[in-house]
Amino acid sequence: MESMSSYKAHVEKYGTPISDAQFKTLRSYAESENIRMSGFKDFVGDIETIKLVIDDIAEIARDFPKILDGKEGIILELDYNLGSDFATTMFGHIIHLNGGYFADVDEMQEEYADGVAKRRFVKGTDWRAIARHETGHVVANLYHINPMEIARAIRAGKSRARILEDLEDDLSLYSAEYEDGREIISECFSAFYSKTGNPFAEEYVALCKEVVGNEVI
Ligand SMILES: [Zn+2]
Secondary structure, three states: OOHHHHHHHHHHHHOOOOOOHHHHHHHHHHHHHEEEEHHHHHHOOHHHHHHHHHHHHHHHHHHHHHHHHHHHOEEEEEOOOOOOOOEEEEEEEEEEEHHHHHHHHHHHHHHHHHHHHHOOOOOOOOOOOOOEEEEEEHHHHHHOOHHHHHHHOOOOOOHHHHHHHHHHOOOOOOOHOOOOOOOHHHHHHHHHHHOOOOHHHHHHHHHHHHHHEEEEO
């Protein structure tokens, strides 16, 4: 239970959290998709925003069912200590959403669009891509997919360095930010499930579905 003083500090900084009734509505919406939640009693935004996040995760789970299957399924956690990150996936199946950003969709969209304009995120995506991106990490974690290996299968004969260099133009700057390629799968999921028609992402997600279906990886 939260102490009164920390509750007051929270309200002063972020506003009044959602009502018990709203929280219960949101929780049962999540449960209907098998998504567990944590920290959302402190949520100060519109629960419709989080319902969209749930819908987006559920859509991906139709292709990769393990992400919402049993104990290892996705847990959505609201976190007010993520700094400037929109969201992060720290552990295998726990997606942390930044409570500060998700409190105000318009502001979040403005920030995200700035990232798209700077080519940091995939062209044609919007804030909805944030959860799709994180879900890509969970798919990699739970299915033991090595994001760089999938990219190498598509860009056969090219070095890792060359693949990353090309992806800065073909996908997003963020997809090439880590040498091990960990952001390739998440940026491909962001692009594919946001229906941007990005050619690399189309091929990449198709191959992920194939390897998962065949249980090769
Ligand atoms: Zn990421």
